[in-house]
Amino acid sequence: MGALRGRWAEEVACRYLLERGYRLLGRNRRTPFGEVDLLMEKDGVYVVVEVKQRATPAFGTPLEALTPKKVRRLLKSALFLLGRDDLPVRLEAVLVHGSPKAFRLEHRVLEV
Template sequence: MEPMRGGWAEEAALAHLLAQGYRLLGRNRRTPFGEVDLLLEKDGVYVVVEVKQRRTGRFGTPLEAITPRKVARLLACARHLLGRDDLPVRLEAVLVHGTPEAFRLEHLPLEV
């Protein structure tokens, strides 16, 4: 079976987040609303992270791929995975620009 094309970007994002003190709870978790790339916890807050990678800007930036609709789906996914609406949840993105050989990361909050 061929590896996922963006798997390296998710690995790079996860390594960055773990180095920042996040704790991994799940990866590539499917729900009826979509998939969560990374589910983590930091300082008592559950964090859903969307990882987006682009080699070049030819088809837009990684951030442009995270639409308001996608953000709403991520929040629905988080609520489904956690099974409750009253738990503290934060949505974040790790944007990966480049290739496995040469890339840079951008880590930012997503507005709900």
């Protein structure tokens, strides 16, 4: 994802989640396992959010970019950031289809 489009997609996703009662704890947090786009909290559960954006399906959909390996790395990153493995954690994705002129969002809970 291009840097400008990536920032735009993350901002759209963040606003979407904030409007639904999520609380932002951090953005673009780097770990030895990769980067966490958004670290949030909702109803006492820590939520690690991956944002994927595709302007067109020419190179696959945003969901197709979330491989099982990527999901496992997100979980490892979450546990690293939280410093404990006994906290309630959920992995989610906000998938952005389109570009700033015309887009739709898809919000999913990821299975580990």
